[in-house]
Amino acid sequence: MAQEKKIPYKIYLEESEMPKAWYNVRADMKNKPAPLLNPGTHQPMTAEELGGVFCDELVQQELDNENAYIEIPQEIRDFYKMYRPAPLVRAYCLEEKLGTPAKIYYKFEGNNTSGSHKLNSAIAQAYYAKKQGLKGVTTETGAGQWGTALSMACSYLDLDCKVYMVKVSYEQKPFRREVMRVYGASVTPSPSMETEIGRKINAEHPGTTGSLGCAISEAVEVSVKNPGYRYVLGSVLNQVLLHQSIIGLETKAALDKYDIKPDIIIGCAGGGSNLGGLISPFMGEKLRGEADYRIIAVEPASCPSFTRGVYAYDFADTGMVCPLAKMYTLGSDFIPSANHAGGLRYHGMSPILSQLYDDGLMEAVSVEQTKVFEAAEQFARVEGILPAPESSHAIRVAIDEALKCKETGEEKTIVFGLTGTGYFDMVAYEKFHDGKMDDYIPTDEELAEYRAKLPKID
Amino acid sequence: MAQEKKIPYKIYLEESEMPKAWYNVRADMKNKPAPLLNPGTHQPMTAEELGGVFCDELVQQELDNENAYIEIPQEIRDFYKMYRPAPLVRAYCLEEKLGTPAKIYYKFEGNNTSGSHKLNSAIAQAYYAKKQGLKGVTTETGAGQWGTALSMACSYLDLDCKVYMVKVSYEQKPFRREVMRVYGASVTPSPSMETEIGRKINAEHPGTTGSLGCAISEAVEVSVKNPGYRYVLGSVLNQVLLHQSIIGLETKAALDKYDIKPDIIIGCAGGGSNLGGLISPFMGEKLRGEADYRIIAVEPASCPSFTRGVYAYDFADTGMVCPLAKMYTLGSDFIPSANHAGGLRYHGMSPILSQLYDDGLMEAVSVEQTKVFEAAEQFARVEGILPAPESSHAIRVAIDEALKCKETGEEKTIVFGLTGTGYFDMVAYEKFHDGKMDDYIPTDEELAEYRAKLPKID
Numbered sequence: 041m042a043q044e045k046k047i048p049y050k051i052y053l054e055e056s057e058m059p060k061a062w063y064n065v066r067a068d069m070k071n072k073p074a075p076l077l078n079p080g081t082h083q084p085m086t087a088e089e090l091g092g093v094f095c096d097e098l099v100q101q102e103l104d105n106e107n108a109y110i111e112i113p114q115e116i117r118d119f120y121k122m123y124r125p126a127p128l129v130r131a132y133c134l135e136e137k138l139g140t141p142a143k144i145y146y147k148f149e150g151n152n153t154s155g156s157h158k159l160n161s162a163i164a165q166a167y168y169a170k171k172q173g174l175k176g177v178t179t180e181t182g183a184g185q186w187g188t189a190l191s192m193a194c195s196y197l198d199l200d201c202k203v204y205m206v207k208v209s210y211e212q213k214p215f216r217r218e219v220m221r222v223y224g225a226s227v228t229p230s231p232s233m234e235t236e237i238g239r240k241i242n243a244e245h246p247g248t249t250g251s252l253g254c255a256i257s258e259a260v261e262v263s264v265k266n267p268g269y270r271y272v273l274g275s276v277l278n279q280v281l282l283h284q285s286i287i288g289l290e291t292k293a294a295l296d297k298y299d300i301k302p303d304i305i306i307g308c309a310g311g312g313s314n315l316g317g318l319i320s321p322f323m324g325e326k327l328r329g330e331a332d333y334r335i336i337a338v339e340p341a342s343c344p345s346f347t348r349g350v351y352a353y354d355f356a357d358t359g360m361v362c363p364l365a366k367m368y369t370l371g372s373d374f375i376p377s378a379n380h381a382g383g384l385r386y387h388g389m390s391p392i393l394s395q396l397y398d399d400g401l402m403e404a405v406s407v408e409q410t411k412v413f414e415a416a417e418q419f420a421r422v423e424g425i426l427p428a429p430e431s432s433h434a435i436r437v438a439i440d441e442a443l444k445c446k447e448t449g450e451e452k453t454i455v456f457g458l459t460g461t462g463y464f465d466m467v468a469y470e471k472f473h474d475g476k477m478d479d480y481i482p483t484d485e486e487l488a489e490y491r492a493k494l495p496k497i498d
Numbered sequence: 499m500a501q502e503k504k505i506p507y508k509i510y511l512e513e514s515e516m517p518k519a520w521y522n523v524r525a526d527m528k529n530k531p532a533p534l535l536n537p538g539t540h541q542p543m544t545a546e547e548l549g550g551v552f553c554d555e556l557v558q559q560e561l562d563n564e565n566a567y568i569e570i571p572q573e574i575r576d577f578y579k580m581y582r583p584a585p586l587v588r589a590y591c592l593e594e595k596l597g598t599p600a601k602i603y604y605k606f607e608g609n610n611t612s613g614s615h616k617l618n619s620a621i622a623q624a625y626y627a628k629k630q631g632l633k634g635v636t637t638e639t640g641a642g643q644w645g646t647a648l649s650m651a652c653s654y655l656d657l658d659c660k661v662y663m664v665k666v667s668y669e670q671k672p673f674r675r676e677v678m679r680v681y682g683a684s685v686t687p688s689p690s691m692e693t694e695i696g697r698k699i700n701a702e703h704p705g706t707t708g709s710l711g712c713a714i715s716e717a718v719e720v721s722v723k724n725p726g727y728r729y730v731l732g733s734v735l736n737q738v739l740l741h742q743s744i745i746g747l748e749t750k751a752a753l754d755k756y757d758i759k760p761d762i763i764i765g766c767a768g769g770g771s772n773l774g775g776l777i778s779p780f781m782g783e784k785l786r787g788e789a790d791y792r793i794i795a796v797e798p799a800s801c802p803s804f805t806r807g808v809y810a811y812d813f814a815d816t817g818m819v820c821p822l823a824k825m826y827t828l829g830s831d832f833i834p835s836a837n838h839a840g841g842l843r844y845h846g847m848s849p850i851l852s853q854l855y856d857d858g859l860m861e862a863v864s865v866e867q868t869k870v871f872e873a874a875e876q877f878a879r880v881e882g883i884l885p886a887p888e889s890s891h892a893i894r895v896a897i898d899e900a901l902k903c904k905e906t907g908e909e910k911t912i913v914f915g916l917t918g919t920g921y922f923d924m925v926a927y928e929k930f931h932d933g934k935m936d937d938y939i940p941t942d943e944e945l946a947e948y949r950a951k952l953p954k955i956d
Contacts, residue, residue, distance in 0.1 A: 048513040049579040055506040121507040121883045122591065133654075151609055153919070195879045196591075215924035220877050221931055324565065420680050421653045424580045426611040462613070463921040466673035473679055497706040 050127040051294040058125055059167040060112060062176060062282045065320040066392060067108035068327040071399055073278065073391035074366030076102075078351060085363045093260060093362075094279075095270045097168040108324075110282065112164075119163045119196065120286070123152035128294035129458075133422040142445035144438060145302070146458040147291045147318065151218065151344040156383075156428065156460030157187035157314050158274050165272040165351065166193035167259055175268035176200025180230065180255030182209055183382025183430075184216030185460060186274030191223035202269075204258045205228040208249035209382060216464050232313035237261050238358040244414070251375050252386055257359025276365070276390050278357065284317025285477055291455065292321045304441055306456040308433040309337040309346065309404070310383045312390030318457040319402070326401060333495035334443075335402040337393070338433040340412075341481045343376035345369055345388035345389045346397055348487055353497040354388055364495065367394040370482075371490030380409060380468030381429040383459075407436050408479040413472040415439050416462070428460040445447035445449025507590060508708045509584040509752040516571060517747040520740050523778040524850060525566035525729040526785040529857055531736065531849035532824035534560075535811060540955055543821045549717060551820075552737075553728045555626040559737040566782075568740065570622075577654065578744070579622045581610035586752035586759060587916075593900070600903035602896060603760070604916040605749045605776065606883065611677065612647035614841075614886065614918030615772050616732050619741035620644070623730040633726035634658025636711030638688065640667055641840025642674030643886075643918060644732030649681035660718045660727075662688040666707035674922050688713035695719050695817040709833050710844055715817025728838040733769025734814065734823070734848050742775025749913065750779045756789035760791060761901055764914040766891040767795040767804065767862070767923055768841045770848030776915040777860070784859060793860040794899075795851070796891040798870075801834035803827055803847045804862035806945055811955040812846055822953065825852040829942075830946030835866050835938035838926030839887040841917075865894050866937040871896050874920070886918040900948055 066072055075084040090099040099111065112120075122211035131144040149157035170179050176199050181187030187203040194201035203225050210217060217227050230250045231238040237257045241248060248254075256273070263271035274280065295302065305322055307315035315337050325331040337346055345368045355372040356362040369388040376385050389397075396402055409429070416432035418439070419425070427435060438456040445452050462469065471477045524530055533542040548557040559568065562887035589602040607615035627635050634657050639645025645661040652659035652949060661683050668687035675685050688708045689696040695715045699706060714731070721729035732738065753760065763780055773795050783789040795804055801825045813830040814820040825951075827846040833945075834843050847855075854860055867887070874890035876897070877883070885893060895913040903910050920927065929935045 050513075052510050055508075152882055155921075159882075192882055196882070214928070215921075218924040218931070219884060222875055222884060222927055224879065417680055420611065421682065424610055424617075424650060426652070426677060426680060446784045459891065460931075463613075463673075463677075466676040469680055470672075470676045473676070 047130050051130060051297065052124040053290060053293055055295055058117070058120065059286055059293070061109040062112055063285040063289055063324060064104060064108055064110055064276065064282050065323050066105040068324045069395065069426065071395055072105045073395045075363050076365055077361035077497065079355070079360060079362070079364055089135065092264060093271050095169045095172045095174060097171065098165060098279050101282055102277060113167060115441055116164055116167050123353065125290050126151060128291055131423055136418060137422045137466060138439065138442050138446065140442040140446040141449060141451045141465070142442040143451065143453045144442055145455045147287060147455070148458045149287060150425065150428070150458065150461035150472050154185055154189035154192055155463060156185040156189065157284060157287055157317065158186045159192060159272060160286050161280045161313065161316070162189035162193040164192065164283040166197050166199055169270055170197045170199055170310050174270055176202065177257040177270055177272045178202045178263040179272050179274070180204045180252060180259045182206045182252045182385060183490060184209060184213055184464065185383060187225070187227065188216060189221050189274070190272065191220040191225035194225065201225040201260060203227045204255040206230055206250040206252060206255050210389045212467065213464060216407065230258050232258060235261045237361070243348040251358060253358035254374055256357035257361050258378050260357065260361050274387065275313040275386070278392055281316035281320065281390055281392055284313050287314070287317040287457065288320045288322060291318065300453060301454040302455040304334045304336065304454045305343055306336045306338060306437050306444050306454065307459070308384060308459060309339050309389065309393065310430065311386045311388070312393040314457050314459045316390050316393050323396065323401065335435055337397070337402060337404040338437045339404060339406050339408040340381055340384050340433065341406040341408045341479065343370070343385050344406040345387065347406045350491060351394055351398050352494055354387065354494055360464055365391050368397065370487060371493055374490045380465060381433065383430040384433065390493050395428040407433055410472065410477050412436050413469065413477065425458065426462045427458060428462045429465050431457070434458070505588050505756055508585040508587050509755065510585050511748060511751055513579060515751055516575070516578065516583055517751070518575065518681035519567040520570055521743040521778050522562060522566055522568055522740050523783060524563040524646055524736065526782045527853065529853055530563045531853045534726060534821035534823055535738040535955065537813070537820070539821055545719065550722060551729050553627045553630045553632060555629065555693065556623060559740055560862055571625060574622055574625050581617065583748050584609060584892050586749055589881055592877060595880045596897065596900050596904065598900040598904040599907060599909045600900040601909065601911045602900055603913045605913070606916045607745060608883065608886070608916065608919035612643055612650055613921060614643040614647065615643045615649035615742060615745055615775065617650060618744050618775070619732060619738045619771065620647035620651040622741040624648065624655050627728055628655045628657055632657070632728055634660065635728055635730045636660045636717040636721040637715045637730050637732070638662045638710060640710045640843060642667060642671055642922065643841060645685065646674060646677050647732070648730065649683035650679040659683040660720060661685045662690065662713040662795055664688055664708040664710060664713050671922060677886065679900045688716050690716060693719045695757060695819070704883065709816060711816035711830055715819050718819050723827070733771035733844065734846065736850055738771050739774035739778065739850050740846055742771050744779060745775040745915065746778045749776065758911060759833070760908040760913040762792045762794065762912045764794045764796060764892045764895050764912065765919065766842060766888050766915070767797050767847065767851065768888065769844045769846070770819060770851040772915050772917045774848050774851050781854065781859065794861060794895055795855070795862040796893065796895045797864050798834070798837050798839055798842050799864040799866045799937065800837045801828070801843050801846065802864040803825040805864045808949060809852055809856050810952055812952055814846065822955065823849050826855065828945060829951055829954050831951055832948045838923060839867070841888040841889065842891065852941055863895060865891055866939070868898045868930065868935050868937055870894050871927065871935065883916065885916060886920045887923050889917040892916070
């Protein structure tokens, strides 16, 4: 056995050790993720069709199931250097507090103004749009992390950025909106009266506070109707998981530097951008038979696409203008009960992760939000970082696994993704403290009703 | 000339390179800062007298003008490892945007949940209180950074923490209050009806929204009346500048690692905790004749203690229960016009910095807040970090100095302190965007009126 090096509280890679290529886990998957389908013809989307929505280089990345490594352009690597490498932190204080023999590490992605890992893909998508000579991009945002990240990237590259923000978030989170304004983005509450689909939804559901699916439809419509604009998305897509592989690659490099081999890897999962990025190089080893890891996706009990959804083709948006994706889904009309992890409220899941889950290569658990906030507060008090509600789902399960180790005496190594900070989520923490947070979980009947509305695809 | 090493975007020290002792600049000062005086007798405060307010080890540090280095206890160094070393960042993107030949570096202290450098002293003060077997500590907070930092430190050490928060901030910044609650602190709007001085102030000024000086009086009263409690303060005091020297020591170590010698060092100054910490080792070299630097304090034009105050003994608080301090002051009754840099709204200035300024060892400039927010936004868009309004005062002057270099063609090296992030200051950014921010500057007549009320000390 190699002599154990003393592990510092935080492992930072040197700039020279930062990854120079993204890793594309699809290259190592025996069962490739199902292709996106044209919503009209139900035929696989061609590069040409996708090119009307996404910019060209991103279409290539979306369709590329073969190349394991894709070089990160120098300009993006320079931008990454502004806020990366993200530290891999040894949670010494949490371990001590829990009295566990487990060794806990977390990859902290919150050290940038967007407050999350979203910036990793935002800069890539904005870069390719700029390179193609486009004027700007459109997108949707729920909780606001993705919108903020995209605003930052566009501001840096001098691209126009139009954000459709779910109306309820727009009103409840004026500060998020204001951060986007600092970065020069235009932010419109959705559904708006600016788009056809927005006017339609407003007419059909007067007073609606909006949803992610609806904001996606508006953003896509605007990109298609405005020459020089393309639509960009912060999760679910293959290209996003590719860019987010930087999380896992850095994590693996940091672990390798100290000869640490994780037993369990845990990440929260909404659309899959964080989890897919974090696990990708580890999953690659697993797919190639070089190593084995327990990989756990954590989702809210109020929006349980992995644990209670079905694996089927579904619409990505409410307006049904987007391609169909085969994924674990609750149905595109599903709107979760009020929960405070805005980034985990999507009805579907990344097609890549859906295929890996279906193949039994990873596990999934769902947790109730009061339990999540208990873990968040416990973590904040000993580790100093106030976590985002989304990230706290992973903390909950990491703590649970560490407590199991305490019972069994096993010295397992647990790695989880701490995707971001909760500075803009204090209303949620307040509700938690005041005992006003509920744990509504959809009934089987409710889920069956949404499931019945799934499109029929042969 | 040594071969120039390629400077990375961010210089992180290794854990082993982190300072093991704080540096006490007083040891190298020929003219020592004036002692605190008993407000009743006008005699220098003795250790015994100070011991009624501060815990014993901090009293020693407060009075120690001789020892240049004071060891940082291992427990505090372990806590520092949770969020330090703070990066020294090369502002490549800002330099490019400005088109300046100047080389700009900033020491970023915002990578912790308190959002600022305040945690450096909070953990030290809480540690010594715990070591002395105390039950808890009391303090005041304005903008909330200090209160949050102290809450975090106390939560970590399992100490009770009572925070008196200036009422207007308590009401305008509910999220800051909520973060303190996450860390288990009790937060009371000041002036409250819980203290004698609070009741008195409320009776004399019905409907008052409070001030820092008033919250200090309440916190001191509560500490004195409750056995097992002591008062702690986040700025002004010698002990605070001592703890904050960690900022400057790390900055200097990072610069030395790459053979970089700064020409200009810039910091924002409210009570002096950041500036005093940042400059201390550089000022030490200057005092010992080993090097020379231009050192610039930046303060708000609305609260110009250095640039328009007088160097005199004054009360530290409204209730006049605290010792008298000799400092640059505007008068303890001075309340600045609404400006959004809550951390720079104090009427006085650190006695150490006051003496250094009076001795001509540093400069000071004042800047108007709309100019500050222009700089903040420019910085955010290219460097990615959304700065606190306080920190943005230093950004303003760093940019101005870099633009002077552009005119002259000089390749000066500029280092400034980026004390924290502005996530809880979005109301201020909103006012700036909406053109609703004013730049009121006190008139000479107003300042003379406050000055006339200064205590007469022989």
